[in-house]
Amino acid sequence: xxxxxxxxxxxxxxxxxxxxxxxxxxxxxxxxxxxxxxxxxxxxxxxxxxxxxxxxxxxxxxxxxxxxxxxxxxxxxxxxxxxxxxxxxxxxxxxxxxxxxxxxxxxxxxxxxxxxxxxxxxxxxxxxxxxxxxxxxxxxxxxxxxxxxxxxxxxxxxxxxxxxxxxxxxxxxxxxxxxxxxxxxxxxxxxxxxxxxxxxxxxxxxxxxxxxxxxxxxxxxxxxxxxxxxxxxxxxxxxxxxxxxxxxxxxxxxxxxxxxxxxxxxxxxxxxxxxxxxxxxx
Numbered sequence: 366x367x368x369x370x371x372x373x374x375x376x377x378x379x380x381x382x383x384x385x386x387x388x389x390x391x392x393x394x395x396x397x398x399x400x401x402x403x404x405x406x407x408x409x410x411x412x413x414x415x416x417x418x419x420x421x422x423x424x425x426x427x428x429x430x431x432x433x434x435x436x437x438x439x440x441x442x443x444x445x446x447x448x449x450x451x452x453x454x455x456x457x458x459x460x461x462x463x464x465x466x467x468x469x470x471x472x473x474x475x476x477x478x479x480x481x482x483x484x485x486x487x488x489x490x491x492x493x494x495x496x497x498x499x500x501x502x503x504x505x506x507x508x509x510x511x512x513x514x515x516x517x518x519x520x521x522x523x524x525x526x527x528x529x530x531x532x533x534x535x536x537x538x539x540x541x542x543x544x545x546x547x548x549x550x551x552x553x554x555x556x557x558x559x560x561x562x563x564x565x566x567x568x569x570x571x572x573x574x575x576x577x578x579x580x581x582x583x584x585x586x587x588x589x590x591x592x593x594x595x596x597x598x599x600x601x602x603x604x605x606x607x608x609x610x611x612x613x614x615x616x617x618x619x620x621x622x623x624x625x626x627x628x629x630x631x632x633x634x635x636x637x638x639x640x641x642x643x644x645x646x647x
Contacts, residue, residue: 397468401425401441407460409475412482413490420458420476422446429497431507431529432564437467438529440497440509443476448491453514456480457493461529478511478524478532485534488513488520495519500559500568508568508592510555510577513537521552521579523593535593538579542596550605555579557592568592 405422421443428441439462444455458479462472478497480489492514499509506525509532513520523535539549558576560569568575574588577595585605587595597605 394468400468400470401428401439401460401462401472403443407472407474411479413480413486418445418447418456420445420456420479421460423455425460427496429499429509431499431501431566433529435465437464438462439464439470440477440499440529442495442497444493453492453516455493456491457495457514459494459497459511473530477530478509478534483534485513485522485536488515488522488537490515492516494522496554498554498556500557500566502568502592508557510538510557510579512553518549519551519553520549521555523595525593538577538587538593538595539597541594552580554581555587555595 403421403423403425405419407421408417408419410416411418411420423446424444425441428439430437430439432438441460441462442457443460444457447456448454458476460472461477462470464470478494480486480491480493495512495514497509497511499507502508502525506527507529509524509526511522511524513522520537521539523538524532525535526532537549537552538555539552556578557568558571558578559566561567574590575592577587577589578584579587586598588598589595599605
């Protein structure tokens with residue numbers, strides 16, 4: 366996600382490019398990367414197991430960024446060192462860091478979203494919560510899509526917050542589709558369609574509905590009336606409707622999942638790149 370540094374808000378195309386939808390070119394600023402690294406020092410008491418865990422000891426990656434009160438805030442996935450040494454084998458939690466310039470970050474010592482002794486435990490333990498993507502609602506509420514991982518089935522879920530610290534979990538995004546009677550397939554990586562207004566990324570209705578791209582490897586589409594309960598689109602044969610497909614003269618979407626770019630390959634750190642006076646984290 367492209368973020369403006371405080372004091373440099375502009376409606377012009379990034380870095381003077383001629384088309385408003387273009388980002389870049391980007392460069393890696395010196396002496397700031399990786400911006401967020403694993404830390405064996407960060408500890409908190411997990412309600413699941415009632416134990417002290419080093420929650421970001423193994424990896425920090427897959428960030429989502431938002432501007433609030435003139436600061437850049439980054440929600441990032443962090444893994445502890447428990448479990449098997451394989452992708453998805455550790456427990457993931459979501460941390461929060463803030464920055465005045467989009468380059469140098471100070472993080473909270475405890476995660477802000479994590480498996481707990483709540484109604485979502487069966488979906489979030491022991492694998493955790495993964496891969497945040499964030500937008501604002503019209504009223505300023507922050508809406509987060511994330512993946513619940515119990516090491517059996519990944520589920521796309523929704524959480525909301527007013528301050529980015531205290532989050533309300535709403536459970537699986539598709540739990541109420543078809544009155545809750547439809548089977549819940551594997552789902553993850555939800556990117557809600559939004560517009561930019563200054564530094565804000567605001568979820569936007571199209572044809573009366575909110576829209577979201579989600580899933581891997583095929584990108585699917587879902588709609589919502591309230592940003593919390595979502596319904597996957599189906600074609601005339603009852604199959605889940607895929608996102609943009611190849612057609613003569615049209616753009617072909619080849620990305621492996623919805624959301625911020627750069628998530629195809631696993632990384633141990635979160636870094637920053639710069640585009641003139643613009644900042645982005647990845």
